Amino acid sequence: MSKIKVIRNETKLAAIEQQASILFKQKGYSATSMKDIAEQIGIEAPSLYNHISSKADLLKTICFSVADSFEEEMKRSEQRNATPEVELEQMLRFHIQMMLNNFTTLWVANHEWKHLSQIYLKKYIDKRKAYENKMRWLIEQGITKGTFAALDAKMATLIILAALRGLEFWQKEKQPANADVLENNIIQQLFNGLTQ
């Protein structure tokens, strides 16, 4: 009986985190009230505190679950010992898949992280920076090898990261989104550009 209780509480916690993500994306973190979240779950606002410790902690959980996913992929990626251009392509493909499969939580992590409490803000920014640095390093390697054009590596990184965010708009359009076509289209455009 106690076992069932634990399972139920875990699914309810998951439901709260999911609804919080949806609302944080829809209205923004600050404009979302605990009452808003509670209503989606079907309970009163104070009852949320049986599952979570605070609104700030809810945001922390969402942002760090995303950051940790990317961190883990980076570690896996390094163990594959691929060429810089292949490793970059693989990072991009992982990023695109994350965008398609977890787009609400990614949206929140990308746009609402600035509302993280002081304690977690720096740690979060550092994790993001590590990902960005890794991508820039791969581009620099590609430039040195001569595979990539002699662009500004930092700007190329930012353009790529920004372009990946374009998938947010794509999701919004509710296109049936054939993941493979999407992936290849983006990779092609970023690697080869617009012109023939």
Add this chain to the structure above:
Amino acid sequence: MSKIKVIRNETKLAAIEQQASILFKQKGYSATSMKDIAEQIGIEAPSLYNHISSKADLLKTICFSVADSFEEEMKRSEQRNATPEVELEQMLRFHIQMMLNNFTTLWVANHEWKHLSQIYLKKYIDKRKAYENKMRWLIEQGITKGTFAALDAKMATLIILAALRGLEFWQKEKQPANADVLENNIIQQLFNGLTQ
């Protein structure tokens, strides 16, 4: 004397709008209080209402001043009767310049527009859509002509728009930002891609 008064009030209104933009970008619209804005100006919160009608109206003014700038450029652009690829390039260059010279207000328009009141929300979305459609139409023309590769025009548009947002990150890095180099780098990467 009354003339001086008018001028003073106009500059104070401009100052309020400027500080509001900075704070809306920094903390987000919802997390910014009228007291926050008033403090930056050096007056009490209720005194703001001698210059503005509401917080919502402040956001409206910011968002629509940006949207109107792009709308005017689109009209000018059409009168130049250039080829689609040249017109696209010119639109991109204008967009980049706007990003560099008005990046705080553009940031707010890009990220906080969802907090616009019902009445203005649809009108704003329509203006954005018109800009997006114009860009997609130019890309479609370029594809038909054979100047551009046979990409998905809609996705290409979204990738370009997202990439232009990358300049937000760039600004944040406080790089001295030689505008010409930046412009050419972005145009090159979007048109020709990463690879040699």
Add this chain to the structure above:
DNA sequence: CCTACCGATCGGTAGG
């Protein structure tokens, strides 16, 4: 431009 103040709502706690 200020002080004084309004009703509404916020995140969160107490106690059961």
Add this chain to the structure above:
DNA sequence: CCTACCGATCGGTAGG
């Protein structure tokens, strides 16, 4: 899981 309630803060108004 609820009701009752806390102090704080919100956007905005009245009146001078």
